[in-house]
Amino acid sequence: MTELKPLTPTFPLPVLLSRDQIHNRVQELAAAITKDAAGEPLLVLGVLKGSIIFLADLARALPVECSFDFLAAASYGRSIHSSGSVHLKKDTDAEIADKHVILVEDILDTGITLNYLCKHLHLRHPRTLRVATLLDKPSRRREPIAADYVGFTIPDHFVVGYGMDYAERFRNLPDICIYTPEPTS
Ligand code: IMP
Numbered sequence: 001m002t003e004l005k006p007l008t009p010t011f012p013l014p015v016l017l018s019r020d021q022i023h024n025r026v027q028e029l030a031a032a033i034t035k036d037a038a039g040e041p042l043l044v045l046g047v048l049k050g051s052i053i054f055l056a057d058l059a060r061a062l063p064v065e066c067s068f069d070f071l072a073a074a075s076y077g078r079s080i081h082s083s084g085s086v087h088l089k090k091d092t093d094a095e096i097a098d099k100h101v102i103l104v105e106d107i108l109d110t111g112i113t114l115n116y117l118c119k120h121l122h123l124r125h126p127r128t129l130r131v132a133t134l135l136d137k138p139s140r141r142r143e144p145i146a147a148d149y150v151g152f153t154i155p156d157h158f159v160v161g162y163g164m165d166y167a168e169r170f171r172n173l174p175d176i177c178i179y180t181p182e183p184t185s
């Protein structure tokens with residue numbers, strides 16, 4: 001295997017979850033989703049952009065008829081002046097009504113984004129709506145929402161890699177790493 005070259009002076013970052021751990025857990029999640037699908041087709045809806053690598057691996061482990069589409073949301077929940085509101089940057093074009101929908105997220109943090117997206121999708125009457133999140137940070141939850149499929153429950157670290165970013169960087173790291181922003185002075 002080719003060794004990764006340092007991307008920044010702070011790289012390599014400490015690994016929280018290795019690519020092997022992620023791979024094994026994704027296969028387990030896919031098995032659970034497959035069992036619950038009971039042979040019915042699935043509409044897999046990814047939340048851009050953080051979920052795309054998880055979605056790509058998860059979907060390839062589903063021996064079920066699948067179609068894909070994507071939504072994008074921006075949460076203002078992290079700003080200190082925030083009302084915790086969400087802005088839908090891109091809606092899905094897919095026909096939702098009467099479909100079995102799996103909403104795929106990278107990380108469930110405050111829950112503000114998923115809470116908004118689930119309410120939004122329920123208005124379009126899916127037959128079922130289930131949420132698969134790779135990571136869950138329950139200690140930061142502000143909305144009482146739980147995912148149906150959770151890869152890993154993690155402590156309150158800011159993580160990057162396997163699709164997740166810090167200021168659009170590090171999405172391509174194959175492992176999930178802990179990122180501690182450098183102090184600005
Ligand atoms: P929530 O609305 O607070 O649950 O935030 C959900 C979104 O915030 C996730 O889909 C991620 O895009 C982003 N996010 C939350 N925590 C992290 C993190 O540790 N690393 C990277 N992105 C994160």
Ligand code: MG
Pocket residue numbers: 047048049050051105106107
């Ligand atoms: Mg996200």
